[in-house]
Amino acid sequence: MIKAGIAGATGYTGIELVQLLHRHPQAALHWITSVNSAGKPLSEVHAVPWNYPLITLEEAYARAAEVDVVFLCLPHGQSITAARTFAAAGIAVIDLSADFRLQSAEAYRRWYGLEHTAPELLPSFVYGLCEVNREKLRTARLIAVPGCYPTTVNLGLYPLAKAGWLGDRVIIDSKSGVSGAGRTAKQPYMFVEANENMTPYAIGYRHRHIAEMELVLNGAAPGGACHFTFSPHLLPASRGILSTMYVRAPDGVTETQIRDLYAATYAGEPFIHLLPAGQQATLRHTVHTNRCAISITADDPGDPACRDFIIVATEDNLLKGASGQAVQCMNLAFGLDEIAGLI
Template sequence: MRVGIYGATGYTGFELIRWLGRHPEAEIVFATSRTYAGKRLSDAFPTTNDLQLIDATEVDPASCDVVFLCLPHGPTTIETAREVLAAGARVIDLSNDFRLRDPQIYAQWFKHPHTAPELLNEAVYGLPEVYREQIAQARLVANPGCYPTGVLLALLPLAQAGLLDGQVIVDAKSGVSGAGRSLSLKTHFVETNENFAPYNIGHSHRHIAEMEQELAAAGAPVHVIFSPHLLPVNRGILSTIYVRLAQDLTPEHVRTLYTERYAGEPFVHVLPQGQLPTLSHTTH
């Protein structure tokens, strides 16, 4: 499988290259970087290999079977997706440009119209625990957001069983790398170290739209109250979620529901009764 990567030197690009390096069928044909074009991957991440990095204008997407877009959301990424699809390669987009199916909802949350609305209906939401068969056939896959991935995996067993009643309250904490690798005051060491702060509160975080869309698709059209916080750690997300159930269930019944739903799923681990999750379970 021939793979191309746009935006290889951000945190998502770096993590993607690590995973592809473990895949026996993946061959990286090209990797782009605006900042490190003409240099090697090890110049950006010294612990990695000497993969040559090039400018996006130098690539031929037709040389690939699948292309990953690890770029900031916006018209440039959308146009790149169009070009790659026209060249005959499949696209897996890691931005939030293709996650929402409704162009009007996209415009509501992003404050501008989508420049390729015809692709929104074609894009498959890339959560394999729900859309595995559709992902395998898709030309365009929208990689889910970080917060929605955790929230949806936590709630889908209840949603699909018709057990969610009313609104959902999500209290979530994220590491600093979720903000990306670009420099900014809010992720400066002195600003985040020994600190803990909420952000994008008041129903303003764009990931809410993803959560509500996918919960509705699972049979639970609920209202999500979402409060994200920034932790002074490198990576990881921990969400505490409050729900009202449509019927009374014992903890044992709930746990059985989850173990049966996620049996055989390699990326989801249901902990033993009484054991609580920590960031170190997934980040190291």
Template sequence: MSHDLTRVAILGASGYAGGELVRLIDQHPLMELVHIGAHSKAGQTLGSVHPNLGGGDRILGTLAPSEVPDVDVVFLALPHGASAAPAMALSERTVMLVDLGSDFRISDPARYAAAYGSQHPAPEQLGNWVYGLAELNRRNLVGAQRIAVPGCYPTSALLALGPLVTEGGIDTAGIIVDALSGVSGAGRSVKAELQFGAMSDSAHAYNLIHHRHRPEIEQGIEMVGGVDPIVTFTPHLVPMHRGILSTAYARTGLTEGELHTILLDAYTDAPFVNVIEEPPATRWVVGSNNALIAVKVDERAGCAVIVSAIDNLLKGAAGQAVQCVNIALGWDETTGLPMTGAMP
């Protein structure tokens, strides 16, 4: 490959999101993947960890920043708490850092501590990373060198709610978000509750009230609306491999047609977001970087019901990360990203 291409490294390439990054970057016409690092899988071949990728003779290195060669972009696809140290070490270089983890999403140290139950190791860095929800924060992504990719649940919820908050179409006090996620959202874990025997023909809610994505959703609403929202968020794991379906409820005084128009206008120039008439299914977006959104109004209750569907590993993780880099570097944001889902 020509070294005129943007040189890329991935730390955390052995996980599901990291594997999707490898797949996307290998097919990206303007990027060259020159380093892949992992923790427990270091030293193994890429193909043995991700058989779907083949991998040839590529070997997973470690997560040590000293192993990262001279590159233009480093993607950090690491668990919570694992990105800060390599990010700080790599900050000494002239390099774009893109964190798919949760270490830099929350901009306020006090909110971070409340959300995650610990102090941030580099609180002075919070607020210096651009929140990478492209459709709602595009202007700040242009030229950005530090990008915090939103969580999968907040991506789904904020795409549904953001324009309606910005235009004052819904009441931000008492928003409820129920979200259903495929088990890949829990990562490559061997926990008993994630095994086939536990998940097949079953579904369950988890981390009620205190899920760490709730403060991130509230922060996103503040970002687009300048308001102090109250959100109740309940995530559920359901027996599917991937995808997120979020249903948000909020008080409104507008009609269904008015809310639909707000969403249509907001996403006119957003190639990955489609506003549709009827509620979407996750199957329609899996395998793509798309988001599908529909809104209905229960006029009897004065309640807007907004439903969104995304692929948690693409629009909710790796695809969104690549989309952010495309925008930051001035490329067409769709470059190298799948725009159609896979059926059945």
């Protein structure tokens, strides 16, 4: 039985992890922390039937030896000290923040505007995109869970990138449910502001998640770098992400070849749902699951020489985009069945 702790259990990703680990057949929660609700049982903070006591992060440090793995569901910039402390105690760390996703302190400063205070740890973290880094994750002790938007984009485009068929520019239009902003009381995320509305933000080459797209997709491409034009939107829904990606394939590459490429790349993947021709990926394909659904459409199906394709990928931002993927990483790192607790 894997003994687990959660730092930051009362946010949206934290409470999802509590629920996943509570029913996991080979894991058990030993402690959970909260900054604002320490001293209370979890049932006073969330509408759940479990009275797990909430403790402070400092108490968790003192009780580090009780667990085999700790999940960090802390805000960006606040996971660094916790990761260093638990790693020094020999505990496996699975970080759901962005603090260890990028490969250098310079990239972290560029995209997050913060100084990284533990750059020596960055090379030790494995980027937790299971379908791409599965073998590295099997021996990982430090894991950085990918961001929610990049999970749909990277899984949606990885086969094209790896084959060298991605081209030099991709336009991405993504929409996320309000829970993607976290459990925060900022005006744009209030019901009256978000309901019956849809808002673009940080559009163009601005959003910090572009760094992860470049990391995975440009890293997989056999040559050349793709420029990503990314337009995220706040969707009036509680959860879910839908990313629509516009790509141009090389001359001579057909829709059938692209479908065959995706089928071969994702053969046997338990959480990738490739849709047949004529079907489009929707939020309902994936919300409340750990799946990523992908559809492929030729821009002009009547043109046999059509090079323009529309790839749509969807996920639940709190599961495949965060907590579910974190558990999938844990399963791999501890030699468990990859789907344990997720089906």
